[in-house]
Amino acid sequence: xxxxxxxxxxxxxxxxxxxxxxxxxxxxxxxxxxxxxxxxxxxxxxxxxxxxxxxxxxxxxxxxxxxxxxxxxxxxxxxxxxxxxxxxxxxxxxxxxxxxxxxxxxxxxxxxxxxxxxxxxxxxxxxxxxxxxxxxxxxxxxxxxxxxxxxxxxxxxxxxxxxxxxxxxxxxxxxxxxxxxxxxxxxxxxxxxxxxxxxxxxxxxxxxxxxxxxxxxxxxxxxxxxxxxxxxxxxxxxxxxxxxxxxxxxxxxxxxxxxxxxxxxxxxxxxxxxxxxxxxxxxxxxxxxxxxxxxxxxxxxxxxxxxxxxxxxxxxxxxxxxxxxxxxxxxxxxxxxxxxxxxxxxxxxxxxxxxxxxxxxxxxxxxxxxxxxxxxxxxxxxxxxxxxxxxxxxxxxxxxxxxxxxxxxxxx
Amino acid sequence: xxxxxxxxxxxxxxxxxxxxxxxxxxxxxxxxxxxxxxxxxxxxxxxxxxxxxxxxxxxxxxxxxxxxxxxxxxxxxxxxxxxxxxxxxxxxxxxxxxxxxxxxxxxxxxxxxxx
Numbered sequence: 001x002x003x004x005x006x007x008x009x010x011x012x013x014x015x016x017x018x019x020x021x022x023x024x025x026x027x028x029x030x031x032x033x034x035x036x037x038x039x040x041x042x043x044x045x046x047x048x049x050x051x052x053x054x055x056x057x058x059x060x061x062x063x064x065x066x067x068x069x070x071x072x073x074x075x076x077x078x079x080x081x082x083x084x085x086x087x088x089x090x091x092x093x094x095x096x097x098x099x100x101x102x103x104x105x106x107x108x109x110x111x112x113x114x115x116x117x118x119x120x121x122x123x124x125x126x127x128x129x130x131x132x133x134x135x136x137x138x139x140x141x142x143x144x145x146x147x148x149x150x151x152x153x154x155x156x157x158x159x160x161x162x163x164x165x166x167x168x169x170x171x172x173x174x175x176x177x178x179x180x181x182x183x184x185x186x187x188x189x190x191x192x193x194x195x196x197x198x199x200x201x202x203x204x205x206x207x208x209x210x211x212x213x214x215x216x217x218x219x220x221x222x223x224x225x226x227x228x229x230x231x232x233x234x235x236x237x238x239x240x241x242x243x244x245x246x247x248x249x250x251x252x253x254x255x256x257x258x259x260x261x262x263x264x265x266x267x268x269x270x271x272x273x274x275x276x277x278x279x280x281x282x283x284x285x286x287x288x289x290x291x292x293x294x295x296x297x298x299x300x301x302x303x304x305x306x307x308x309x310x311x312x313x314x315x316x317x318x319x320x321x322x323x324x325x326x327x328x329x330x331x332x333x334x335x336x337x338x339x340x341x342x343x344x345x346x347x348x349x350x351x352x353x354x355x356x357x358x359x360x361x362x363x364x365x366x367x368x369x370x371x372x373x374x375x376x377x378x379x380x381x382x383x384x385x386x387x388x389x390x391x392x393x394x395x396x397x398x399x400x401x402x403x404x405x406x407x408x409x410x411x412x
Numbered sequence: 413x414x415x416x417x418x419x420x421x422x423x424x425x426x427x428x429x430x431x432x433x434x435x436x437x438x439x440x441x442x443x444x445x446x447x448x449x450x451x452x453x454x455x456x457x458x459x460x461x462x463x464x465x466x467x468x469x470x471x472x473x474x475x476x477x478x479x480x481x482x483x484x485x486x487x488x489x490x491x492x493x494x495x496x497x498x499x500x501x502x503x504x505x506x507x508x509x510x511x512x513x514x515x516x517x518x519x520x521x522x523x524x525x526x527x
Binding site: 116118164165166167168170172 | 414498499500501504520522524
């Protein structure tokens with residue numbers, strides 16, 4: 001298990017993920033390559049603290065992983081011809097790490113394979129964490145809130161599908177790239193979102209999935225600098241990340257946007273996010289994609305010097321566009337909040353009527369009703385909002401609001 | 413090259429009925445266009461003609477038959493193509509040309525290779 005704060009383990013993990021991409025191509029089998037890199041990483045973690053980190057850790061790990069792969073392929077004698085050929089090939093090939101250009105192509109291949117649309121969306125996220133981020137199965141399970149045996153089974157089934165159905169280890173052709181990129185960006189975005197829940201919940205996870213998503217987002221952007229979507233998804237992640245620290249107080253309680261300390265927002269990330277968004281939009285001819293629109297909304301918030309200076313009319317306009325390209329109850333709910341800020345609570349409540357109710361819906365409605373002094377109705381709605389599942393800080397926040405409204409309805 | 417079975421799921425129709433003649437012709441066109449990729453294919457009679465066969469216990473047990481298809485679904489299994497393709501992307505590209513893919517669905521399954 002690697003810890004977030006252990007630089008040696010971090011180096012081994014990140015270098016391991018980089019090596020894996022090339023090894024998968026040489027070996028022709030994801031499972032064998034993963035096992036080989038993992039075994040090499042274990043040796044490094046055992047030896048390096050004793051012998052010191054080698055001058056070229058990447059070269060060291062490349063050679064070690066290649067040897068492990070040969071061992072594994074020899075052990076499994078019933079391997080197909082192609083993989084036996086791979087052994088011969090590897091033994092003949094030079095032990096130097098492959099040049100950067102080759103590694104980049106391999107990394108892209110691995111990204112597109114792990115995020116293939118023929119795999120289930122949650123399987124893509126799990127596989128990305130395992131192979132592209134180099135996390136252990138236990139860590140992947142922790143991030144995705146499941147058990148290690150269940151995750152191991154899930155990953156095995158996914159690899160089996162890749163092998164049996166012959167999902168190609170290849171960068172899609174130029175015409176297919178836009179469609180396939182949507183799946184890749186979806187995985188990166190889902191990964192970032194998954195990072196939020198454990199962070200705010202009671203369970204302590206030693207992996208920062210948000211940081212992993214940003215690292216992948218940066219890699220994809222670097223590998224495909226001319227494509228607008230990777231820039232947009234990275235912009236969205238950075239603009240969200242810039243405000244992460246200000247979202248909770250030292251006790252872990254939620255701080256509302258209107259009360260956040262804007263001085264605690266990360267201005268470097270905001271500037272980078274805005275620049276990426278501008279560049280992405282410049283490269284887009286027609287309609288903005290959902291990541292560009294969500295990033296634009298985040299940028300509007302980031303640009304406002306204070307909550308009262310927020311351009312809510314512009315935010316409503318962006319939500320309207322978002323709902324036309326990617327309708328979702330979550331976006332419709334956020335739009336209703338923006339409408340309430342732009343045009344008053346009555347308009348906000350009217351907008352809410354068109355959204356299917358859920359626990360967050362009740363929480364939003366309760367806030368709007370309380371703003372109008374309708375405390376009895378607000379208390380009923382916030383009580384309804386507490387019925388479902390939510391993170392511990394979210395629950396504490398809603399309970400706190402209910403107590404405030406109870407007190408104020410008595411005073412009234 | 414790998415083999416894939418493409419199962420077509422569509423409305424449960426009698427393909428001989430005159431109102432399906434044009435549709436059937438679309439399948440014939442697909443069959444001609446991809447003749448070099450299709451190893452075998454068939455169109456099936458409606459599910460009303462299906463019989464499910466089970467043997468109780470073990471081999472040699474009582475043969476029990478029931479009328480109708482194995483699974484009652486909104487869209488029925490109405491035909492198949494056995495395809496040759498280099499990988500899943502190629503198989504998906506061919507399957508997307510089968511008329512069942514619009515208005516119905518095509519399930520693409522890799523065929524186990526003999527060891």
